[in-house]
Amino acid sequence: MNIKNLKVLAFGGLMLFSTSCQDLLEETVVSNIGNDYMNTAAGFEDATKAAYSSLRTFYGTQLGLTFTEYGTDIYATGADGGYKGFHFYDSQIQPTVNYLAILWDELYKAINTCNAIIERAPNVAGVSDATKTLRIAEAKFLRAHYYYILHEQFGPLDLRLTETKGPTKETSRASSAEVYAQIIKDCNEAIPNLENRAHSNDYGRATKASAEALLAKVYLAKAYGPSKGADDFQRAADLCTSLINNYGFSLLSDFASVHDENNQLNSEVVFAVQYTTDMITNLTNAGGEGGGGNNLHLYFGMQYDTQAGMVRDVLNGRPFKRLRPTAYCVDVVFGERENDSRYKKTFKDTWYSNNPGTFNTSFDPSKAKVTYAAGDTTIFIPGYEMSAEERAKRPYQVLVPSAYNEALFPTLKKFFDTKRSDRTEPRGSRDYFVWRLADIYLMRAEANLALGKKAEATADVNIIRERAGWPGKKENMRISESQMTFDFLVEERARELAGEQMRWLDLKRWRLLVDRVKKYNPQAQAVAEKHYLRPIPQTQIDRSEVGSFAQNDGY
Secondary structure, eight states, rough: OOOOHHHHHHHOOOOOHHOOOOTTTOOOOOOOOHHHHHHHHHHHHHHHHHHHHTTHHHHTSHHHHHHTTTTSSSEEEEESSTHHHHOOOOOOOOOTTTHHHHHHHHHHHHHHHHHHHHGGGGGGGSSSSHHHHHHHHHHHHHHHHHHHHHHHHHHHHHOOSSOOOOOOOOOOOEEEEEHHHHHHEEEEEGGGGGOSSOOOTTSSSSSHHHHHHHHHHHHHHHHHHOOOOTHHHHHHHHHHHHOOOOHHHOSSSSHHHOOTTOOOOOTTEEEEOOSSTTTTTGOSSSSOOOSSSGGGTTOOOOSGGGSTTTOTTTTTOOOOOOEEOOOHHIIITTOOSBBBOHHHHHHHHHOOOOEEEEESSSSTOOOSEEEEEEEEEEEEOOOOOHHHHHHHHHEEEEEEEOOOOOOSSEEOOOOOOOOOOSSSOOOOOOOOEEEEEEHHHHHHHHHHHHTHHHHHHHHHHHHHHHHHTTTTOOOGOOOOOOGGOOHHHHHHHHHTTSSSOOOOHHHHTTOOHHHHHHHHGGTTTTGGGGGGGGGOOOHHHHHHOSSSSSOOOOO
């Protein structure tokens, strides 16, 4: 395409949605220019590229984290930032919160683009039938993907399947069963016509593999709810088996290498949303803070840059302090570290001086002052309560769990981006991995466990755990069938996928959000049953005929 060419994506999106009106339904923003241009071969191609661009609203952004990692059992709020109602589940979560409208409007715009592609394709001249078939399949994958995101957040939706060409206030909410049925239909119609490979030669486009991954996610989500089918778990397991066996994906030998910023096109990535080093085009990200791009590198960082011997730099990142791990996360989920490498490879535990000199200590009272040369260790996080006597022997500050607070805490390092132009640049260029093979193995384990196939579930979990083991200790990572419980799987997904925009969706799918958040996140005790759904944006209700679009219960 190239999908990474965001200049083209932004141009296509602008043409399709350059007209706006506060009193219109979110989908009804199609200009005459877009109508004319999209009927040409070039316009048709650009429209398809534009349909992908809205993925950047949700993936790799603070908005996406707000809907997927805030307020879970493993992440609580840091010192700074807004949208804390999504952490606390308090009265700050209102239908007027702008992130709700941004997500809703942006994804419905993308859905309308997909609808236009599907409807207009037969009449576009200068494009081969084979290409049209492929682009329609991509549009159906994307439409299904956007409806999946919206449904998991908001519940029953306005199910739009034809292009909206003019202003309308006629809306209605299709049932969850109807939304799931349409998502599954789109996926099943897309799969045979997408490229039968792991990744497109035009990297970033949907393939048969990425559509199967989406469909597996959908069946798992559906299997726990009132729309569940008797074969949902089996269908999810079968799709995961296809992904594992048929496309050449393979787990990397080292857990840390999965998230190496220099190893983005690796064999474990099933589907990725692409970003770019072009900072102008990165502005197309509607869900970020500070101008766009993949900016996940901002949000998990502690306040290292005001500590003794340190100043902010590109290597250690710009810490926005939005998310800090809960005590349950670091002490229990990542509590076993002798055999399991994932604590060490998930969290940054050592900082080296980039500001030499002598300083007063702050969080480590075991010594009064510290003196550093360039490159000396300044901060060490051992991950356990090291005694004051032992800390006093160290020529640097030691941050122990009893000193953790909303500014100082173990820093997730999966998304570090050292290729930013300077230390203040918020816009990152790393691709965002939506789905990777380890997730697929754990999904199959979950489905098989639900089907009573405990041996198969155990085997899949052991594949993931052995990869995570330290050299020489991989055998110690294996669990027995008697240990393969649902609770174990819940924690294993946290160990493997922490921070990867899945935890809230996992807890929702399992109907464990309220129970586990109350149990493990002291900040979020206001969480209640209503929080399994977000409030419908007030803008959507205002744009609809009076009384035709009901608010979710409790808001």
